[in-house]
Amino acid sequence: MVIPAYFVKMSKVYTCVFCKNGYNDVSQAVIDAFNNYLGDLDTFFMILSTEYNVTLYPRETLIIFDEIQRFPKARQSIKKLVADGRFDYIETGSLISIKENVKDITIPSEERKLNMYPLCFEEFCWALGEDRMVEYIRDCFEKKVPLQQDLHHKAMLLFRQFIIVGGMPRSISAFIDGQKSFVKADEEKRDILNLYRDDIGKIDVKYKARVKAVFDQIPGFLSRHDKKVVMSSLEEGGRFGIYEDAFFWLADSMIANECFRCSDPDVGLSLNETRTSLKCYMGDTGLLISHTFDENEIIEEELYKQLLLGKLSVNEGMFYENAVAQELVSKGYKLFFYTHYNKEKNRNDIEIDFLISNRSKTRYRVTPVEVKSSERYATKSLERFIARYDEKMDRAYVIHPKNLKEEGKILFIPAYMTMCI
Numbered sequence: 001m002v003i004p005a006y007f008v009k010m011s012k013v014y015t016c017v018f019c020k021n022g023y024n025d026v027s028q029a030v031i032d033a034f035n036n037y038l039g040d041l042d043t044f045f046m047i048l049s050t051e052y053n054v055t056l057y058p059r060e061t062l063i064i065f066d067e068i069q070r071f072p073k074a075r076q077s078i079k080k081l082v083a084d085g086r087f088d089y090i091e092t093g094s095l096i097s098i099k100e101n102v103k104d105i106t107i108p109s110e111e112r113k114l115n116m117y118p119l120c121f122e123e124f125c126w127a128l129g130e131d132r133m134v135e136y137i138r139d140c141f142e143k144k145v146p147l148q149q150d151l152h153h154k155a156m157l158l159f160r161q162f163i164i165v166g167g168m169p170r171s172i173s174a175f176i177d178g179q180k181s182f183v184k185a186d187e188e189k190r191d192i193l194n195l196y197r198d199d200i201g202k203i204d205v206k207y208k209a210r211v212k213a214v215f216d217q218i219p220g221f222l223s224r225h226d227k228k229v230v231m232s233s234l235e236e237g238g239r240f241g242i243y244e245d246a247f248f249w250l251a252d253s254m255i256a257n258e259c260f261r262c263s264d265p266d267v268g269l270s271l272n273e274t275r276t277s278l279k280c281y282m283g284d285t286g287l288l289i290s291h292t293f294d295e296n297e298i299i300e301e302e303l304y305k306q307l308l309l310g311k312l313s314v315n316e317g318m319f320y321e322n323a324v325a326q327e328l329v330s331k332g333y334k335l336f337f338y339t340h341y342n343k344e345k346n347r348n349d350i351e352i353d354f355l356i357s358n359r360s361k362t363r364y365r366v367t368p369v370e371v372k373s374s375e376r377y378a379t380k381s382l383e384r385f386i387a388r389y390d391e392k393m394d395r396a397y398v399i400h401p402k403n404l405k406e407e408g409k410i411l412f413i414p415a416y417m418t419m420c421i
Contacts, residue, residue, distance in 0.1 A: 027051055038077050041084050058086045068093040082110040092116075115254070117330040118167030118284040121159060121323075122419045127172050130158060134419075141413070141420040146403035152414060156401060159416040160308050163323050166286015168192055182304050189290040196255055203249065210234075210246040218256065218280055219292040222318035226339075226351065227279045240276040247280060257281040257325050259335035262355055265366045265389055269336045269357050279337060281325040288322050310373075310401055320373040320415060321353060324399055327418040328356060328369075338368070338385070350384045356421075358394075365394045369421070372400040382410065397421060 033047040049056050068075050068091040078089060091111070119127065125134045137155060140147050147155060165175045170188045178184035200211050213234050221229050229247075231238035250256040261277040262269045282288035292315065293303065306312040307319075325335055333356045340350035354369040366389065370382050382396055386409055398412045405412045413420075 034071070034074055034077065038080055041080070041086075045086070056087065061087045063087050063089050065089060065091045066093065078110055117254070118286075118326065119169065119172060120167060120327055120330045120419055121162050121416060124162045124165070124167060124172065125158060127176065128158070128161075133158065137416060138420055140404065141417050144404065144406055144411070146405065147414075149403070152403050155416045156310070156414060157308065159323075159414075160310065163285050163319050164289060164304065164307055166284045166289070167326065168284055168286060171286055185286070186290055186295075189287050190295065193287060193291055199253070207245045207249070210243050211249050214243060214246045214250060214280065215255070218282055219288065219318075221280055222282075222288070222322060223292075223315055227318065227321060227353075229278050229280050240278075244275075247278070250280070254283050257283055257329050257335060259325065259337055259354070262336040262338050265338055265355055266392055268364065269355055269366070270334065273336060279335075281322045281335075283326065283329075285319055285323040285326055289319060317371070317373040320399075321371045323415070324354065324369065324371050324418050328354060328421070331421070340384075340388075350381050350388070352382065352385055364392065366392050367394065367421075368396045370396070370398045372398060375401055379410065386410075 029047055030051050033044050033051075037044040037047065045056055063081075065074055065078075070093070075091060078091065081087070081089060122134050125131070133151070133155060136147065136151065146152065161175075161180075164182055165171055165185045166189060168189065170192065171185045174188045175181060175185040196215070197212070200208065200215060203211060217233060220233060221227065224230070231240060231243065234243060247256070247258060251258045257280075259279040259281060260273040260275055262272050263274050264272040282291065289307075303312075307316075310316070328335060336355040338350065338352040338355050339348045341347070342349040352368045353371045356367050356369060358365045358367075368382060368385050370379070377400065379398060382398065386393065386396055390409075393409060396410045398410055399415050399418055400412060401415060402412070403414055404417065
């Protein structure tokens with residue numbers, strides 16, 4: 001629903017926040033204002049002002065329509081309200097339901113859409129009051145010097161907390177309010193996962209079952225060595241064409257992040273994407289952890305201890321890789337990966353987790369990104385990629401648990417520095 005619940009004074013600006021619980025929190029007078037007085041905005045604003053005992057200041061009041069999907073008519077009213085010019089407006093709500101609840105309304109052309117991602121690691125640190133740590137990390141990245149070792153360990157501990165808690169605001173709030181309780185954060189994440197399942201249950205029956213099948217299988221896909229989607233795990237004889245709408249729906253709803261194979265990085269990433277070969281990451285890594293482990297497993301302190309100390313025997317690589325995908329997407333990158341099949345060896349001899357580009361049409365450059373969750377690893381695949389595409393590269397990244405170091409074109413950075421790429 002989109003009816004004002006309270007106002008928060010900020011200097012001369014007043015923010016109107018709308019309630020989240022449907023008609024139950026809204027007086028009939030305000031509902032009638034939306035239904036009957038949009039043609040008489042003086043009366044409309046007078047009713048809002050009177051009903052909530054606040055003064056609305058022209059050009060100084062920002063009105064936020066929260067959970068806009070609960071009352072589509074209010075979304076349609078934006079056209080008249082913006083044309084009126086007295087106030088500014090923000091609409092927020094569930095992206096899934098917003099796209100579904102458009103029947104019988106005209107979508108206002110005045111809307112300017114902004115994608116709101118889960119909090120990235122930098123924002124997570126801000127929430128925990130670690131602003132100076134963020135500044136120090138960025139400074140070391142710019143100077144290409146390692147962090148002081150004790151601070152490196154602290155930053156890695158923060159990053160592992162971020163992986164467990166994730167970037168959903170409700171989860172982070174529960175974590176902080178609960179004196180850094182992973183159990184409280186997990187309760188919120190499971191509520192969010194249940195909301196996702198509820199939303200999936202509301203979509204077109206033609207591909208509802210397939211969306212649910214893909215959603216339930218995301219941890220299984222990512223637990224594979226190559227992280228690629230295997231259609232046969234969804235159904236016998238499964239093909240991408242059958243599930244294409246399901247993957248698109250999950251990505252379009254920002255529940256998941258798609259990563260397609262690029263067949264020829266020498267020319268361009270989007271120009272050579274192979275849509276039938278893909279990885280499917282969760283949009284938020286904290287949600288992935290709750291999605292992966294049974295509720296009884298995750299409340300055991302031993303699991304948290306293993307995750308925090310980087311000693312989880314299984315699945316740790318998939319969480320690191322998902323977190324890197326989450327960071328890259330939050331910075332506006334479209335995700336691609338690369339593999340090269342060697343016919344003589346009868347196997348892939350190059351496998352690159354992520355490819356990102358500088359998005360330039362005049363001086364195109366590609367950057368390979370490899371993710372390593374353990375301290376012992378090889379870089380032969382990356383070295384082969386560099387030899388093959390050296391002229392199209394500026395540098396390569398290896399994201400690992402260790403401190404920063406530079407070797408030729410490869411910059412080895414700790415996982416928390418992904419935010420600096």
